[in-house]
Amino acid sequence: xxxxxxxxxxxxxxxxxxIVVQLDDAxxxxxxKFHVFALRGFEKFCEGRPVxxxxxxxxxxxxxxxxxxxxxxxxxxxxxxxxxxxPTALKLRRLAQNLSWIPDKLLHFxxxxxxxFVLGPDTDPAQRNVVGIALANPELTRKxxxxxxxxxxxxxxxxxxxxxxxxxxxxxFAKPLLEEERKEYLEKTKEQLEFAKFTIKFAKEEVxxxxxxxxxxxxVIKTGFIGTVTKDGTxxxxxxxxxxxxPDGTYTDFTYxxxxxxxxxxxxxxxxxxxxxxxxxxxxxxxxDLDNPMGIYRSNALARxxxxxxxxxxxxxxxxxxxxxxxGQPAQLTLLYHWARLIELxxxxxxxxxxxxxxxxxxxxxxxxxxxxxxxxxxxxEAPRGxxxxxxxxxxxxxxxxxxxxVGTTHNLAPINMSVKQAAMATIxxxxxxxxxxxxxxxxxxAYDP
Amino acid sequence: xxVKVASEWLNACxxxxxxxxxxxxxxxxxIPEKIELVHIPALVDSKYFGALGDGKELTLPQATVGLIxxxxxxxxxxxxxxxxxKKVDILIALxxxxxNGGIPAQAxxxxxxDVFAKVFRDCPTHDPVDTPTELVPPYTDSVxxxxxxxxxxxxxxxxxxxxxxxxxxxxxxxxGKTAYALEERSVCDTCPVIREKKSGGGxxxxxxxxxxxxxxxxPIEKMRCIMEQGYLCVGAVTRAGCAGDTGAPRCIQSRQxxxxxxxxxxxxxxxxxxxxxxxxxxxxxxxxxxxxxxxLNRFCGSHNNLRPLPQRPG
Numbered sequence: 001x002x003x004x005x006x007x008x009x010x011x012x013x014x015x016x017x018x019i020v021v022q023l024d025d026a027x028x029x030x031x032x033k034f035h036v037f038a039l040r041g042f043e044k045f046c047e048g049r050p051v052x053x054x055x056x057x058x059x060x061x062x063x064x065x066x067x068x069x070x071x072x073x074x075x076x077x078x079x080x081x082x083x084x085x086x087p088t089a090l091k092l093r094r095l096a097q098n099l100s101w102i103p104d105k106l107l108h109f110x111x112x113x114x115x116x117f118v119l120g121p122d123t124d125p126a127q128r129n130v131v132g133i134a135l136a137n138p139e140l141t142r143k144x145x146x147x148x149x150x151x152x153x154x155x156x157x158x159x160x161x162x163x164x165x166x167x168x169x170x171x172x173f174a175k176p177l178l179e180e181e182r183k184e185y186l187e188k189t190k191e192q193l194e195f196a197k198f199t200i201k202f203a204k205e206e207v208x209x210x211x212x213x214x215x216x217x218x219x220v221i222k223t224g225f226i227g228t229v230t231k232d233g234t235x236x237x238x239x240x241x242x243x244x245x246x247p248d249g250t251y252t253d254f255t256y257x258x259x260x261x262x263x264x265x266x267x268x269x270x271x272x273x274x275x276x277x278x279x280x281x282x283x284x285x286x287x288x289d290l291d292n293p294m295g296i297y298r299s300n301a302l303a304r305x306x307x308x309x310x311x312x313x314x315x316x317x318x319x320x321x322x323x324x325x326x327x328g329q330p331a332q333l334t335l336l337y338h339w340a341r342l343i344e345l346x347x348x349x350x351x352x353x354x355x356x357x358x359x360x361x362x363x364x365x366x367x368x369x370x371x372x373x374x375x376x377x378x379x380x381x382e383a384p385r386g387x388x389x390x391x392x393x394x395x396x397x398x399x400x401x402x403x404x405x406x407v408g409t410t411h412n413l414a415p416i417n418m419s420v421k422q423a424a425m426a427t428i429x430x431x432x433x434x435x436x437x438x439x440x441x442x443x444x445x446x447a448y449d450p
Numbered sequence: 451x452x453v454k455v456a457s458e459w460l461n462a463c464x465x466x467x468x469x470x471x472x473x474x475x476x477x478x479x480x481i482p483e484k485i486e487l488v489h490i491p492a493l494v495d496s497k498y499f500g501a502l503g504d505g506k507e508l509t510l511p512q513a514t515v516g517l518i519x520x521x522x523x524x525x526x527x528x529x530x531x532x533x534x535x536k537k538v539d540i541l542i543a544l545x546x547x548x549x550n551g552g553i554p555a556q557a558x559x560x561x562x563x564d565v566f567a568k569v570f571r572d573c574p575t576h577d578p579v580d581t582p583t584e585l586v587p588p589y590t591d592s593v594x595x596x597x598x599x600x601x602x603x604x605x606x607x608x609x610x611x612x613x614x615x616x617x618x619x620x621x622x623x624x625x626g627k628t629a630y631a632l633e634e635r636s637v638c639d640t641c642p643v644i645r646e647k648k649s650g651g652g653x654x655x656x657x658x659x660x661x662x663x664x665x666x667x668x669p670i671e672k673m674r675c676i677m678e679q680g681y682l683c684v685g686a687v688t689r690a691g692c693a694g695d696t697g698a699p700r701c702i703q704s705r706q707x708x709x710x711x712x713x714x715x716x717x718x719x720x721x722x723x724x725x726x727x728x729x730x731x732x733x734x735x736x737x738x739x740x741x742x743x744x745x746l747n748r749f750c751g752s753h754n755n756l757r758p759l760p761q762r763p764g
Contacts, residue, residue: 005503009491014464016491020585021503037526037587040461041565043573045556050740052658056709057748060553063465063610107471111493125495131482142478149474160693160703162472163465163610164711167704170659175705176666265576270584274576364666370659391574398657399741404574435501442495 003027003431007438010034012112012129013450014064014385015409019441021424027431032424034417034445036273046403051077051372051394052170058390059164061407064107066164067100067155068383069390069407071238074168076390079377081170081370081398088363089172091355094238096155096167097381098352099185101237102192103151104384105345108449109199110144113338116443117207121214122436147195154185172367179362186356193315193349200319200342208339217426219334219419219444221290222247224278224297225306226411228382229253233309235316235347237382243307244278244297249330251307252280256378259389263406264295266414275414276406288418290425296418299386299411300448301340306330311343313350319343334419337447341384372398383408385449409450419444452482453624456513457490457544458534460527461554461593462520466545467492469610473617484624488513498530510537515623519544521551521752522594526587535600540628542604542619543596546749549607550713555593555751556744561758562589595752604630607689609711609749614694634716637685637692637699637708645675647732654738655729656680664705670698676707678732682739683707684746686728687714687721710749720755722746 002025008018016038024030042061049057055073059066071093078085085093111130115123119132127135134141156162158181167174177185208215224247230240244262245251254262264279266286277286277295287294297303306329311317320343327336355361374396380389385408393402423444427437459467467490471477481487488511489496499505508529516538522528535541546552557565571578596602606615619630638645658681664673676683685699685708692700692712701708714721725746726736739745747755 003504006499006505007503008498011491011495011497012493014492016459035585037524038461039565039569040523040554041557041560041569044560044565044568045554047568048741049556049744050657053709053741053745056706057553057556060463060465060609063463063468066463066465107468125501129487129494131487131494134478134481142475145475145478149472152468152472160698160700163468165704166701166706166709169661169706172661174661178666260574263575265573267570267576267579267582269580269582270586272582272586276575367661372657372659406575433502438501438503439495 002030005438007442010442010445012115013446015450017445017450019420019445021428021441023428023431029421029425029428032421032441033270034413034420036271036413039272043403043405046400049400051080051392051398051400054392054400055168056166058405061405062383063163064104065100065383065385065408067096068381068388070165070168071097072379072381072388072390074170075379075381076377076392077170077379079379080375080392080394081373082375083171083368083370085172085368086363086365088176088360089366090239091358091361092173092177092366093168095352095355095361096159096165097238098348098355099151099155099189101348101384102345103148105341105348106144106148106151106199108384109203109338109341112449113446114207116439116446117211121440121443125435125439128439147192150188151192154188158185169367171370174367176364176366177362182356182362186353189349189352189356193346193353196342196345196349197315200346203339203342214440215333215335218440219423219447220332221293221334221415221418221422222332223293223415224281225303225330226297226299226387227304227307228380228387229308235304235308235311239381242380242387245307245330246281247330256380256389259378259391265406271413273413274410276411277414288414290418290422293418296414297411298415299408300337300384301344302331302337303386304382305340305343311347313347313354315350316343316347319346334444334447337449341449385409386411409448412448412450416445416448416450419448452484452486453515454486454488454511454513455515455517456488456510456534456538457517458530459491460518460520460530461523462545462547464492465610466519469613470616473613476617480620485620508533510534513538514540515620516541517544518542518548518596521547521555522590522596522599523554524587524589528590528599531596531599540603540623541600542606543602544606544616545611546607546609546711546713548596549605550750551593551595551752552609552749555756556748558592558751558756559744559758562591593752598752603628607632607713608692612691612694615691632689632691635690636715637688637690637712640690640693641685641699641702642671643673643675643702644671645678648678649680649733650674650678652680653733653735655682655734657740658682658707662705670702673705680734681707682745684710684721684725687719687724688712689715713750721750
């Protein structure tokens with residue numbers, strides 16, 4: 001008899017979703033889908049709001065990456081008013097951007113993903129979580145909790161609010177960095193770099209090798225990739241151009257404003273989540289067929305690691321070179337997202353240190369003069385989960401008339417669906433499955449950190 | 451024996467859950483000895499339909515304490531809230547979305563069909579399509595606070611709530627108490643800026659297009675009140691507590707104005723009306739607040755504070 005398996009909620013991810021697997025009469029996978037229910041309607045309720053208020057409204061899109069929405073939004077508001085923030089303000093934003101990624105990476109790797117790897121995919125679900133990790137490795141867990149907290153508290157100490165920040169504004173930044181703050185955060189960030197280097201070494205030596213067979217099989221699909229790079233192709237998360245890479249490694253770079261020329265969105269009748277795709281590929285077709293996907297690209301860490309020519313900093317570059325020597329470019333194995341995330345963690349720490357050692361970072365010229373006028377602004381930054389695109393139009397009164405938002409995980413909705421289907425087909429055969437099997441399907445989702 | 455805690459997120463952003471984590475090292479002293487997390491999708495693998503996904507009804511485990519972040523936007527949120535209420539002794543509405551609707555309740559200014567029409571039929575990256583209806587839960591008629599759907603025992607507002615209050619509330623419950631509430635004070639009551647009870651910036655409310663006047667080398671105590679500088683700051687009608695029990699209000703620490711993220715000072719207050727009064731009292735023209743209705747109900751659009759405006763004839 002045909003069976004429906006309803007995995008809900010998908011757990012240890014940073015959002016709401018469910019997986020539905022349909023088995024045929026023989027107990028094999030007929031179909032598997034990843035459903036997203038959330039639709040809050042930001043694009044609608046931002047209409048009419050004052051342009052300068054946007055960075056303080058749209059940060060609520062995500063409580064895990066509010067800084068990234070906040071900064072993308074600030075850039076879009078700069079664009080509407082046609083203003084360029086002073087160099088110090090841009091550096092402060094870039095500093096906040098890099099600092100905000102550090103606790104996020106630690107949270108995802110150790111607390112959300114690690115239970116599957118450290119405890120194993122088939123462990124009793126009641127133990128397969130951060131508490132289980134804490135019981136298995138109490139010292140390391142304390143250290144991780146401490147470092148994550150320290151990372152978050154730098155931003156809170158500096159700017160009052162670490163979740164749903166308010167410091168970025170059209171034309172720049174609301175608060176400078178004082179010299180004593182700079183010194184203190186520099187020391188703390190150096191500690192973060194040491195811990196980041198420990199983390200990637202620990203992962204490479206003790207975590208990933210144990211499950212290489214899983215890495216090579218689970219959720220594997222072949223797609224293109226998107227990410228931000230500087231004009232010379234360096235990995236970048238705050239300001240640059242967008243690079244869209246085909247599965248064969250060829251790519252096109254384009255500016256933020258050109259995104260509508262390259263990215264379309266496909267909508268299925270069974271999900272509120274839209275599915276962005278590369279509309280210049282495959283004659284504009286969209287298909288999630290596992291054997292012949294069309295228009296499908298991925299975002300988030302693995303994508304950024306794949307599209308860049310090099311990393312921005314020396315330690316991260318060494319890690320990229322080793323990664324490429326093992327997996328090539330572009331690397332397609334879905335579970336390598338976990339590895340790519342840690343390469344970026346090293347870069348985040350190094351970039352933050354560079355900025356904190358930059359004499360200009362404590363400057364006082366942090367807000368350009370802003371005058372209300374009509375216009376359009378497209379602001380992009382990378383969030384840990386992928387490229388954020390905030391496209392606003394404002395009228396002569398400085399009120400928003402239109403907003404279009406494509407946010408991190410949205411780019412990955414089609415690929416996640418494909419990985420879920422692939423994982424379900426690879427793990428469920430002739431009606432045989434248990435909770436560990438279903439957890440493996442969820443692991444294919446978790447890799448994307450949706 | 452450890453107290454069982456269940457946690458759910460509905461029309462939410464996960465910020466409240468990160469705020470729970472920001473309790474910091476202390477949380478590792480509570481878990482698992484004093485608190486057993488029986489259900490929290492962000493961290494624990496507990497499923498509505500059983501570990502094999504074959505259950506027929508949405509089920510949550512029994513717990514002493516339940517936490518819900520996010521408001522209710524669709525029928526599934528409603529079902530989860532009702533099931534949680536049945537299974538827990540004490541229900542906490544965590545964060546301003548749960549207590550007052552939060553930012554997502556700005557959508558209450560429109561009918562649901564207007565939201566769908568914008569999202570699915572007026573977008574530069576795709577052609578107009580029908581609103582998805584297969585397997586997705588239908589919208590409720592508005593974005594609701596939790597207490598519009600089920601009885602709430604404890605309110606912990608904030609966007610996000612400060613970790614201090616989350617920890618204090620949990621510790622109070624672990625001690626056997628059954629009630630916990632933030633004080634009914636305003637953000638201004640906890641704000642150390644200089645106030646002269648008169649506008650120093652003229653009658654018209656200026657827009658937040660520049661940095662406010664302050665010397666970054668000096669503490670906040672030396673900064674003039676942002677409202678008295680002539681800009682909108684809604685601390686007067688917002689519940690205190692955003693910075694825990696220490697320091698200036700958080701946005702003020704960032705040298706930015708309050709926008710009301712802890713919600714109204716007391717249940718049933720009308721921040722729009724009260725703020726108009728506060729502005730008038732220092733000689734400012736409350737009519738000049740840009741985007742007044744949405745601005746002064748930014749975090750509290752549930753409880754009928756925001757509704758679609760009647761269509762103009764013709």
